[in-house]
Amino acid sequence: MTIQNTIESYIKKGFLKIYQIEIPSVEFQATRKEFKGDLTVVIFPLLRYIKGNPTEIGEKLGNYLLENVAEVINFNVINGFLNLVIEDGYFLKLFNLMNQNPTFGFESPKESDKAMMVEYSSPNTNKPLHLGHVRNNLLGFAVAEIIKASGKKVYKTQIINDRGIHICKSMLAWKLFGNGETPASTGLKGDKLVGNYYVKFDQEYKKQIAQFVEKGISEDEAKKTAPILLEAQEMLRKWENEDEETVSLWKKMNQWVYKGFEVTYKNLGVDFDALYYESDTYLLGKDVVAQGIEKGVFYKKEDGSVWCDLTDEGLDEKIVLRSDGTAVYITQDIGTAIQRVNDLKDVGGMVYTVGNEQDYHFQVLFLILKKLGFDWAKNLFHLSYGMVDLPSGKMKSREGTVVDADDLMVEMTETAKNISEELGKLDGYSEEEKNELHKIIGLGALKYFILKVDPKKRILFDPESSVDFQGNTGPFIQYTYARIQSIIRKATFDYSLEINELELHEKEREIIKLMSLFPETIQQAADNYSPAIIANYTYDLVKEFNSFYQNVSILGEENHQKKIIRVQISKKVANIIKQAFSLLGIQVPERM
RNA sequence: GGCCCCAUAGUUCAAUUGGAUAGAAUAUCAGAUUUCGGCUCUGACGGUUGAAGGUUCGAAUCCUUCUGGGGUCACCA
Known part of the structure; x- marks a missing residue:
């Protein structure tokens, strides 16, 4: 029993005795340094129950405590704040108690409680980690540790964005300009090597656009029809059709990147309990969409696309399945969330560490999961954080204006x-x-x-x-x-x-x-x-x-x-x- | 344009979630210490909390409007 609890119960008793009124709670705060005392009772909220002069009420309560609580040895009332002076013996006891406990402050997880899953980092495998990732990783890791210390079981996880057009871009550039370079042959960290080719792609792409524009083609058109882009798109199709050569290149280059990330994570001091790969999860969620239609959460338009109407909640309509039946970003996220609870049965909530440019996305995601009726959906939190700016402005990986995580360390x-x-x-x-x-x-x-x-x-x-x-x-x-x-x-x-x-x-x-x-x-x-x-x-x-x-x-x-x-x-x-x-x-x- | 986030000493951040005279650090200036580590400590200077209204015993915090900055409004991720 803390002194605060003791005093609270005596204030209630005292209030009942003096004013014949029961009060539900008492508001405390630490006494400000400039006043004498250790613990302060705020009198103002009590005025709701009894009209009167706060100083007078404070005096009466202070006297009552002085008579009835041994630890209270003095008090003063200033501006409706009752400051209590607590005897030294109490602080000695308090200290000895915490001193006996080597993990003082940390709660051990209760078996009955559900676990929290904390997702952070979630990198793309086409470039090295930069300052923005550093903030993400540090935040996610720290929040995971804090939740653990507060007495909950925690799983740390990341979803690795290892597929998609952006991955194909660095693959293609390596194929075209790489001359068979490897991390071993260049002495470069794998993620750095791959990142260089991502930049290389962008340079080449811009060059081609410029050439087209010179020939009189509009810029929009040039952006869509630049040969290197078309080739990257073709590569993605091949990957999706499990073309052997493409998949093996993809595997090889991703391995390079993972090796590099491993080093960065180790230096940064972060770790994970479970990994998810987008290449495994990007098809998830489609079956949920079907169930959602049955439940009436989603509806189908004439062209076959599936939507969720969130206008009642003050948001827009959101597409959850394309007219050609393929999944969009949010479909995957719906699927992945459900998958995680299936994989780890004791997960009762999730924290997503993702930049604030995705605030709207997560608002929609959480709402949809709630509508689908998952009980854990009420325990979802978007750990949204602000951007890290440089004096020169925003960081852009494609233009190479980033602060690299390894260099920074x-x-x-x-x-x-x-x-x-x-x-x-x-x-x-x-x-x-x-x-x-x-x-x-x-x-x-x-x-x-x-x-x-x-x-x-x-x-x-x-x-x-x-x-x-x-x-x-x-x-x-x-x-x-x-x-x-x-x-x-x-x-x-x-x-x-x-x-x-x-x-x-x-x-x-x-x-x-x-x-x-x-x-x-x-x-x-x-x-x-x-x-x-x-x-x-x-x-x-x-x-x-x-x-x-x-x-x-x-x-x-x-x-x-x-x-x-x-x-x-x-x-x-x-x-x-x-x-x-x-x-x-x-x-x-x-x-x- | 609709929606979301942010705005506090010159600068970087706080403010016990609506509580007392808005606090620290940094920078500048003045001091302390023969001593357990001179990366320590004590002062001084520095504020109309972006602006104006409102609610409240009490507002940096809640509400309204406005200003400025950022984000977001794809059958991209």
């Missing part, structure tokens, strides 16, 4: 190296260990930079100015962690004793209060699908610790009990930093 590691060498705290580290450390810091900076902002907002990323290492940044937090580790290494005495009675320093109280919020912060982050909430909490905790560190002496403290609790607090703060950062996919170093 290398650059960040380089920057970390330069900064860390100035500091020189790494005596005794081997080159290998140093490189590993620079990677941890560089990636920490990048990941934190991206995850600390609300997913919905667009990010401007300037590769020139790079990412900060000071202030509200990953390395700053990592640094604090490393410094705590340094203290712990030096604390060679036995500090395992549990302290139950001690007068706490103001900074100690503050930091215990903040640590105790970790569990609800995780829940809040999970409810909002927002890693930013974890990032900002961690930063607050670190700031509070630095202030504590500045104000009290830890190892130099003469009072043995105080010394013990300060080491314990430091260690627990480090532990929470590590846990919180693990949710963001960021590692913490022992030294830096």
Whole structure:
């Protein structure tokens, strides 16, 4: 039972006693720093039940609590806010409780609960991953970890877009201009090699269009009839007819790409539990369309195309099957969603990490699945995020104006190296260990930079100015962690004793209060699908610790009990930093 | 044009989901520390929360209109 619950029940009792009125709930908030107190009761909502002066009501309730709740040792009322001062013993108890629990804040999944499936990354296999994918991957991974920590089973998944005209484009360009190049022969990462040919296709295509236009053909016409495009379309037909040569080229080049992606994912620190390939799923959903017609959710037009009428919901009509009977994008998505629940029976909801340009698509998709009557359809969430812009504008793969994911990670590691060498705290580290450390810091900076902002907002990323290492940044937090580790290494005495009675320093109280919020912060982050909430909490905790560190002496403290609790607090703060950062996919170093 | 998202110190972000005097970082300036790591800490400066109305005891947050930016409105994915 938390103090909040206790106080809530006593306020209800007190209110009943003083005013003879029952109240359903009490609103709490943490007391603002500028006022005295630890917990605040907001009086205003109570005015609904009893007319009166909020200050007077606050005084009466405060007195009641003072008499009846042992932990409440003082109170004050300001502007309708009842601030309660809680005794130190309570905070000590609170601390000891969380200190005994090495996974404090993390809920283990309940067997009875349904699992969530989190989809992210979902790349095309015709080009390497870029900065936009990086945001997608970091967000998806972090949200998956957060949901897991909040007490739900999670499956991480991606759907690999391995077929379609865009894939054929790079295949064709390789066939025409590749001279049999392979990743081995060029020393290039497979995804890079294939990506180069995707760019090559586009260059050739543009050249042909220009030539046509010169001959007096309209641009629209030229775009449709450029020979290289027609050839790519022919290739797609061959692929769909399972032409042996085409399929084997497709397999070969996709393997190159997968090998390359594997490296990028590993460096990025993300992973998946289940993979789906569009080449396996692109025919799914057609049978569902038939069932949907029977149920009256869909209807057929004269030309044979099938539609869903969403005008009652304020949306448009949406096509779900072409007149020639083939599937469209949304048909696949309907089919794939159902397939996943069939594959993994305990899935009770899904999170789709996809950019906000597809907001409308997912609105429609979720609505259709609901109309089809799937009970899990109410637990679908589009984790929509804003674009990552460069100072030069939008990134375009076809034009090669992208920030490559691999290059970016290398650059960040380089920057970390330069900064860390100035500091020189790494005596005794081997080159290998140093490189590993620079990677941890560089990636920490990048990941934190991206995850600390609300997913919905667009990010401007300037590769020139790079990412900060000071202030509200990953390395700053990592640094604090490393410094705590340094203290712990030096604390060679036995500090395992549990302290139950001690007068706490103001900074100690503050930091215990903040640590105790970790569990609800995780829940809040999970409810909002927002890693930013974890990032900002961690930063607050670190700031509070630095202030504590500045104000009290830890190892130099003469009072043995105080010394013990300060080491314990430091260690627990480090532990929470590590846990919180693990949710963001960021590692913490022992030294830096 | 219809619909959706965004707009907060010079800059990058917060604001306990409707609560107290809108907070941090950064940059600039001034200071602290003989000490557990000088990537630390304490101050100062910086705001008509894009604009105007409305609801409320109380609005950055909710509603309406407008302005600016982005997205989306394919038998593409």
